[in-house]
Amino acid sequence: MEKKKIAFVTDSTVYLTEELRAHPDIYVVPMVVISEGKEYEDGAALSTDQLYDIIRTNKEVPKTSQPSVGKFKELYEQLKKDYDHAIAIHVSSKLSGTISSSTAGKDQADFDVEIIDSLSLSFALTMLIEKGIKMAAEDVDVRDIAKNLREEAAHSKNLILLGSLEQLYKGGRMSGAQFLLGNLLKIKPILAINTSGELGVYERVRSEKKATNRLVSLLKESCTENNVTQVGIMQGNVVEKAEQLKQKIQQEIPGLKIIIGDISSSLAVHGGEGTLAMFWHPEK
Numbered sequence: 001m002e003k004k005k006i007a008f009v010t011d012s013t014v015y016l017t018e019e020l021r022a023h024p025d026i027y028v029v030p031m032v033v034i035s036e037g038k039e040y041e042d043g044a045a046l047s048t049d050q051l052y053d054i055i056r057t058n059k060e061v062p063k064t065s066q067p068s069v070g071k072f073k074e075l076y077e078q079l080k081k082d083y084d085h086a087i088a089i090h091v092s093s094k095l096s097g098t099i100s101s102s103t104a105g106k107d108q109a110d111f112d113v114e115i116i117d118s119l120s121l122s123f124a125l126t127m128l129i130e131k132g133i134k135m136a137a138e139d140v141d142v143r144d145i146a147k148n149l150r151e152e153a154a155h156s157k158n159l160i161l162l163g164s165l166e167q168l169y170k171g172g173r174m175s176g177a178q179f180l181l182g183n184l185l186k187i188k189p190i191l192a193i194n195t196s197g198e199l200g201v202y203e204r205v206r207s208e209k210k211a212t213n214r215l216v217s218l219l220k221e222s223c224t225e226n227n228v229t230q231v232g233i234m235q236g237n238v239v240e241k242a243e244q245l246k247q248k249i250q251q252e253i254p255g256l257k258i259i260i261g262d263i264s265s266s267l268a269v270h271g272g273e274g275t276l277a278m279f280w281h282p283e284k
Contacts, residue, residue, distance in 0.1 A: 006136045006145070007079045009088040009113070011067065011098050012042040013264040014125040015234060025136075026129065027079070029071055031098070033265050035062040042265040051265055052237050052273050062269050066098040072105025080111040085142045087114045089128050089149065091121045092197030114146035116153065119197035122264050123232030123279035124156045156281050157222055159202065159215050160191040160267070163236050163274025190214065191271075212241075215278060216248050223253050226282030230257035236268050236275035245276060 004025065012030045020026055030041040035054050040046035042064075054062055079086050088106070093099045099117055106113035118125045128149050135145045188211035192202040205211040222228060231249065235242035242260045249258060263275055271277075 003081075004083050005085065006132075006142055007083040007086040008129055008132060008136075009075065009079075009086050009102070010125055010129060011090050011096075011102075013091040013096070013098075013121040013267070014089075014129070015123050015232065015261040015264070017126065017259065017261075020126065020129060023133065025083075025133070027075060029067045029075060029098075029102075031067060031096075031265060032065040033062050033269065034065060036060065039065075046265070048237070048262055048265075048268075051268055055268070055273060064096070064265060064269050066096050066101050069101045069104040069108065072102045073108045074105075076106050076109035076111040076113060080109060085112045085114070087116060087132055087142065087146055087149070089116045089118055089125050089132070091125070092119050092193060093117050094119075094197040095121060095193075095199060112142075114142060116146060116149050117197065118156070119153045119195065120156050120158055120193050120279070122158075122234050122267060122277060123259070123261065124153070124158060124193075124281075126232060127156070127230075127279070127281050128152060152281065154195055155283075156279065158193050158277065158279045159218060160193075160199075160271060160277040161208075161211050161215060161275065162189050162191060163238070163272040163276070212245060212248070212276075215245065215276070216252055219249065219278060219280065220252050222280065222282050223256065228256065228280050228282050230259065231278055231280040232259045232261060234261050234263040234267070234277040234279065236263045236271060237273050238276065241274075241276060245278075 008026045010028055012028055030044050033040045033042055033046055088102050090098045103115055118128055132145055132149055188205050188208050189201050190203045193199050205214050233242050233245055246258050
């Protein structure tokens with residue numbers, strides 16, 4: 001049987017639409033969620049409902065770990081039989097060691113894989129995969145696809161409205177005093193992953209309503225300055241709030257394609273239940 005040209009590999013921080021889930025050339029390597037000494041493969045041995053139950057009930061915050069080198073080696077050895085090349089698009093190297101595992105795995109398998117640092121996670125990976133698949137269908141060379149996707153990754157935008165200060169406190173990322181003060185003042189931090197792939201505080205806003213309105217305002221500014229065709233709203237077990245945010249965006253920015261999906265386990269573990277995140281790609 002003749003080999004196919006390009007396989008697309010990613011990790012479970014990605015959000016896959018129904019179309020991408022059904023695509024025969026997309027392969028997802030699961031992250032690992034660690035809770036009370038037990039390890040679960042994200043999306044395989046651990047459902048979204050189970051993850052939130054763990055977050056709510058366990059004293060210790062679950063941790064996440066990148067897939068092992070062996071997992072990637074095994075996949076790349078299999079793909080080597082059926083494909084000429086692979087393009088692997090992963091969560092930011094500043095947020096996870098996944099790229100390191102993927103790189104070591106492809107070296108051990110001796111397979112031609114272009115590794116792409118998305119400089120982000122979740123729907124940002126989705127958009128890169130969609131672009132890559134489109135270019136592959138147009139018979140663009142694998143090196144040119146990889147070059148284009150690396151350039152695209154640098155322009156990706158995102159805003160993350162944390163669902164829970166408690167999650168940061170339990171995870172040791174916030175002091176008791178900061179946690180108490182934040183709750184008293186009803187502070188809602190808006191985070192963002194910068195162009196280097198690092199996560200940090202973008203703004204601190206008083207009240208959830210103001211924070212949500214600020215998300216829409218910042219997205220509208222980006223749409224005014226650039227061509228934006230779609231935005232992904234990723235939600236942490238708060239579908240109704242995601243739908244409300246979608247309606248606000250539709251009122252302010254008519255014609256924008258809006259996709260609602262689940263945030264990844266990595267973001268859920270750190271951001272907590274109730275987190276809302278937006279991802280989009282401005283085109284100059």
